Each structure stands twice: as structure tokens, then as C-alpha cells.
Amino acid sequence: MLEFKQTNKNHYRNRPYRKKGAGIRERFKLFLKIILSLSVAAAFSLICILGYDYITQSNYFRAETIAVEGNRILSEDEIIRETLIKPGDNILSVNLSLVRKRLMSNGWISEAEVSRKIPSGIIVRVKEHSPLAVLNLGKEFLLNDHGKIFKERSATDPENLPLVKGLKFSDLSLNEAKRSEPFNALMTVLELGRKSESVLPNSSIIQINVDREIGLTVFAFNKTIRLGYNNYPDKYERLEKVFYHAKNGQDFSDFATVDLNNLSRIVIRPVAAPAKEAEEPKKEV
Incomplete structure (x- = not known):
């Protein structure tokens, strides 16, 4: 009697080969996707470059x-x-x-x-920049309305700016709180001079001397005006009255110097008189 032996087939023997084949196909598909994406990107970039060249040369x-x-x-x-x-x-x-x-x-x-x-x-x-004055700091520089130097003065710059002498670089600072008293005094006077009806308009000021002890002295209208420090609005009001008296020939017809340091004792020096009147004393207002 013949006996047939049933052999057990190994159903898993070829599976690793199938997995290996599937992995290769997946990698190939991924490779094709990358190539396609790069080709599309390159084509788009080329279109953009050509378009840009066309537009910028049109x-x-x-x-x-x-x-x-x-x-x-x-x-x-x-x-x-x-x-x-x-x-x-x-x-x-x-x-x-x-x-x-x-x-x-x-x-x-x-x-x-x-x-x-x-x-x-x-x-x-x-x-x-809005220039307010020319600062003489060894070289001449233009000062703007924010109290900052913005350029060195040149021959083509406006000529009707007050020339300021007596300051140092150390008086200036980007931080307003660290600016010196003489510099702050100067900025106050220049700001007052910007007002339309100022008695001392900046355009009429030839020079401003800054003295750390006695304050500011302004040269304008062929006159010397000693302002000192502080109370500038009040001093401008008194100066306006001095100009009014001089214009109307009250007490004096003209003056060369006015000292407004002390508002309770304003000293006026009249314009030099002819020789026989040259010793006329100073007026006090």
C-alpha cells in the first residue's frame, strides 16, 4: 500500500523578497516625486526670472x-x-x-x-533739518531745532543764521536731561526767536556769545543785548519796551547796549554822542 506523505509548504519563505520589491518600488516612486517637484520648481523659477526680466526691461x-x-x-x-x-x-x-x-x-x-x-x-x-544757528566749536556746525548738530557748515549753507560762540562739545548731549545750562539757555533764546512777532528774531541776530558765568549776550540791530540766564520771556517783554522808548525818543533816542541781567535794574548805554556830549552818564530804567 502506497503511502503519500503530505509535505508542509513554507508559505512565508518568499515574503521577504516581496517586501524587498515593494520597498524598491516605493523608493522609486518617491524619487520620481522629488524629481517632478524639482522640475516644477525650476520651471516656475525660470518663468519668474523671464517675467521679471521682461517687466524690468519693458x-x-x-x-x-x-x-x-x-x-x-x-x-x-x-x-x-x-x-x-x-x-x-x-x-x-x-x-x-x-x-x-x-x-x-x-x-x-x-x-x-x-x-x-x-x-x-x-x-x-x-x-x-530746520537750522537754528551755527555753532563755533573750533569748526562751524549747523544746529537744528531739536538741539542736534546735523552737518558741518559749508559755503552753500544759509547765511542768515546766528553764530554762537563760547560752547563746547561737552555742552551738547543726545539726552536732553544731560545738556548743560548754557546750552539750554541758548535753545530757549533760539526758540523764542522763531516766533513770528519775537522782539529778537533769529534772522536779525548776528551773534550770540555764551559765558558760563554771566550767561548770554546777543548782538542784533547793531546793539549789544545782555540777557544773562533765565526769565527770558520777561526779559523780551522789557526789551520790547526799551525799543519802544528808543523809537519814540522817550528818555533816549537810541542805545548801543542794554543789560537785562537784573530786571529790577536795567542798564542802558546810549549811542555815543558827539564829543561835547560824550560823557553823558548811563541811563537806568
């Missing part, structure tokens, strides 16, 4: 107008020269940030903004 966006706003001291031509933008330049190819930096390198400009006006315009907005 005659449609050529600069035809460069408008300047906010300038009072610098001319439009001076500001446009600072930008280095030329008529015909493509406005989309202009680096606005770089143009702003060029503008800020000019000592007169405190703030600058540059923008495009599609399709063919550039707008430049600037804010200039």
Missing part, C-alpha cells in the same frame, strides 16, 4: 517723471541727483531702499521716502 515702465516733495532748502535738481535715477530708467528695477540710503547721506535730509507711481513715475518725499 519700455512701458520707463521713468518719465520724478516728483520731489517736502524740500525747502535743497532744490529738486539736487535731490534728484542724489537718487541717481535717470529719465528712462525702469521704475520697477529701481532699488527703493538703496535710493533712500543715498538721500539720507545728504546732511540736510532728516527723513526720506521713495515710492513708485505706476506706470512711469517716481515720488521722492523728504523732510529737511
Whole structure:
């Protein structure tokens, strides 16, 4: 009698090969996805580059107008020269940030903004420093309305600014609380001189001498005006009365010097009289 032995098949023997084949296919699919993604990205980048080149070289966006706003001291031509933008330049190819930096390198400009006006315009907005005086600190520097030096004086700068002598670099500080008494006194006088009806307008002041002991002396209207320290609004009121008396020929017709250090004892020195009257005593008000 024949006997048939049943052999047990190993159903798991080929499974590792199937897993290995599946892993290769998955990696191949992943590789294809990466290649496809890179190809799409490269194609998109190429389209962007070609599009950018086309736009930035297109005659449609050529600069035809460069408008300047906010300038009072610098001319439009001076500001446009600072930008280095030329008529015909493509406005989309202009680096606005770089143009702003060029503008800020000019000592007169405190703030600058540059923008495009599609399709063919550039707008430049600037804010200039407001000069109050010229400080003589060995070299001459321009002082703005915030009490900061913003540039060294040059031959092309305005000439109708008061010249200030007697200060030192140590009197100035970016921190207002650390500024010296003489410097704060100077700023107060200059601020009063900016007012429209000031008795001592800055445009009429030739020079201001700063003395650490006796304070400020102002030279204006061919006269010497000793202000000292403190109480400047009250001193300006008294000075206005002195000018009124001189104009109307009351007590004196003109004066060379007025000392307002002590408001309770104002000393006036009249203009030098002819020889026989030269010894006329000083007037006190």
C-alpha cells in the first residue's frame, strides 16, 4: 500500500523578497516625486526670472517723471541727483531702499521716502533739518531745532543764521536731561526767536556769545543785548519796551547796549554822542 506523505509548504519563505520589491518600488516612486517637484520648481523659477526680466526691461515702465516733495532748502535738481535715477530708467528695477540710503547721506535730509507711481513715475518725499544757528566749536556746525548738530557748515549753507560762540562739545548731549545750562539757555533764546512777532528774531541776530558765568549776550540791530540766564520771556517783554522808548525818543533816542541781567535794574548805554556830549552818564530804567 502506497503511502503519500503530505509535505508542509513554507508559505512565508518568499515574503521577504516581496517586501524587498515593494520597498524598491516605493523608493522609486518617491524619487520620481522629488524629481517632478524639482522640475516644477525650476520651471516656475525660470518663468519668474523671464517675467521679471521682461517687466524690468519693458519700455512701458520707463521713468518719465520724478516728483520731489517736502524740500525747502535743497532744490529738486539736487535731490534728484542724489537718487541717481535717470529719465528712462525702469521704475520697477529701481532699488527703493538703496535710493533712500543715498538721500539720507545728504546732511540736510532728516527723513526720506521713495515710492513708485505706476506706470512711469517716481515720488521722492523728504523732510529737511530746520537750522537754528551755527555753532563755533573750533569748526562751524549747523544746529537744528531739536538741539542736534546735523552737518558741518559749508559755503552753500544759509547765511542768515546766528553764530554762537563760547560752547563746547561737552555742552551738547543726545539726552536732553544731560545738556548743560548754557546750552539750554541758548535753545530757549533760539526758540523764542522763531516766533513770528519775537522782539529778537533769529534772522536779525548776528551773534550770540555764551559765558558760563554771566550767561548770554546777543548782538542784533547793531546793539549789544545782555540777557544773562533765565526769565527770558520777561526779559523780551522789557526789551520790547526799551525799543519802544528808543523809537519814540522817550528818555533816549537810541542805545548801543542794554543789560537785562537784573530786571529790577536795567542798564542802558546810549549811542555815543558827539564829543561835547560824550560823557553823558548811563541811563537806568
